[in-house]
Amino acid sequence: MAKKRSGNLRANFRKKHQGRVRRGDLTRDFREGDSQDDAVQSERLTGKGELTRKRTIQGADSTPDSAAGMHVQVSVDEVNLLQGRVLSVHGLQSKVLGDNGVLYACAVRQVLKSLSTSQRNVIVAGDRVWFRSESRDGVSLKSEADGMIERVEPRTGMISRTSRGRQHVLVSNIDAMLIIASAEQPGIKPALIDRMILTAHQCEIEPIVIINKVDLIDLVDLQPLIGVYSALGYRVLPTSAETGQNVEFLRALLKNRQTALAGQSGVGKSSLLNAVQPGLGLAIGAVSSDNDKGKHTTTASQLIPLADGGAVFDTPGIRQFQLWDISASEVAGLMPDLRPYVSGCRYPDCLHLAEDDCAVKNAVADARIDARRYDAYCHLLEEELM
Numbered sequence: 001m002a003k004k005r006s007g008n009l010r011a012n013f014r015k016k017h018q019g020r021v022r023r024g025d026l027t028r029d030f031r032e033g034d035s036q037d038d039a040v041q042s043e044r045l046t047g048k049g050e051l052t053r054k055r056t057i058q059g060a061d062s063t064p065d066s067a068a069g070m071h072v073q074v075s076v077d078e079v080n081l082l083q084g085r086v087l088s089v090h091g092l093q094s095k096v097l098g099d100n101g102v103l104y105a106c107a108v109r110q111v112l113k114s115l116s117t118s119q120r121n122v123i124v125a126g127d128r129v130w131f132r133s134e135s136r137d138g139v140s141l142k143s144e145a146d147g148m149i150e151r152v153e154p155r156t157g158m159i160s161r162t163s164r165g166r167q168h169v170l171v172s173n174i175d176a177m178l179i180i181a182s183a184e185q186p187g188i189k190p191a192l193i194d195r196m197i198l199t200a201h202q203c204e205i206e207p208i209v210i211i212n213k214v215d216l217i218d219l220v221d222l223q224p225l226i227g228v229y230s231a232l233g234y235r236v237l238p239t240s241a242e243t244g245q246n247v248e249f250l251r252a253l254l255k256n257r258q259t260a261l262a263g264q265s266g267v268g269k270s271s272l273l274n275a276v277q278p279g280l281g282l283a284i285g286a287v288s289s290d291n292d293k294g295k296h297t298t299t300a301s302q303l304i305p306l307a308d309g310g311a312v313f314d315t316p317g318i319r320q321f322q323l324w325d326i327s328a329s330e331v332a333g334l335m336p337d338l339r340p341y342v343s344g345c346r347y348p349d350c351l352h353l354a355e356d357d358c359a360v361k362n363a364v365a366d367a368r369i370d371a372r373r374y375d376a377y378c379h380l381l382e383e384e385l386m
Contacts, residue, residue: 194380
């Protein structure tokens with residue numbers, strides 16, 4: 001028998017859903033002057049009434065943001081609903097692959113869209129959802145959608161970044177993160193790779209570094225960088241979607257896993273996926289010759305099931321990757337080469353920049369920590385988090 005949750009929960013809603021009505025003729029009110037009665041009516045003495053941002057939701061549970069992606073889990077009648085996974089989100093519509101193998105175009109329940117949350121989007125690619133089918137015998141009952149998403153299940157692995165001061169979840173429920181960089185056109189950016197590795201560590205998913213377009217350079221030039229990441233225990237795979245170099249190894253890495261591809265525009269994420277699974281037909285674009293930057297050919301994250309098992313998420317190109325929910329004091333602990341020395345500093349709140357008796361700086365001076373990694377750490381703190 002399916003579980004049915006019950007309970008009432010006071011939840012915060014977005015400001016625009018307060019239901020506050022604008023007064024009619026402001027110009028006439030100004031000319032006539034405000035009366036004492038108007039002043040009394042405009043006072044707000046309590047949080048109750050139509051101006052409040054809180055509402056009571058019947059049959060809901062409260063769960064941590066970090067676990068569920070939202071602080072409210074709405075109760076649903078699971079007997080009459082279907083389960084599935086979100087493949088992609090386009091505006092108000094989400095493509096959901098049901099566990100029955102049928103693809104649905106779903107809208108989102110109004111109460112989910114109205115909830116106040118730190119996230120930019122309520123539904124993201126990879127979410128496990130409960131939804132109501134709005135079609136019978138293949139005939140749609142509603143013109144705008146085939147289904148209605150009623151509940152979002154708790155998320156396990158998320159890739160998030162900061163966007164306009166809010167959490168932007170790119171994908172959810174993944175096992176590994178493929179950090180795609182390119183050797184040329186555009187050139188490799190170690191600082192961007194480091195930020196993505198930190199995010200992977202924070203989310204407890206495996207980071208794998210893929211350096212694409214190695215056919216454009218002499219691979220010897222990349223050996224120092226590859227050596228640094230390999231020494232830290234990260235898998236580093238040089239690839240070329242053009243020549244097929246190491247595509248078979250990449251296909252083996254993706255098999256039977258839930259993997260997200262992340263990287264800046266133009267590094268060849270879609271080209272690699274087309275090489276891994278011929279016939280996929282993902283759109284690709286050329287790199288601009290004016291600024292050596294890629295063009296956005298992938299506009300939204302999408303889940304792509306693989307023929308050999310597992311699935312990958314093709315994400316839009318990222319030119320800036322600002323960390324989400326990582327403080328300056330946590331960065332060193334998330335870097336495996338700096339972590340062993342953090343507890344040896346004189347000050348417990350040492351940021352390893354200008355403090356005296358810093359064990360991390362001493363390790364850099366003794367070449368126990370690679371100087372380029374320490375420079376990346378300093379840049380990250382000074383430019384992104386302070």
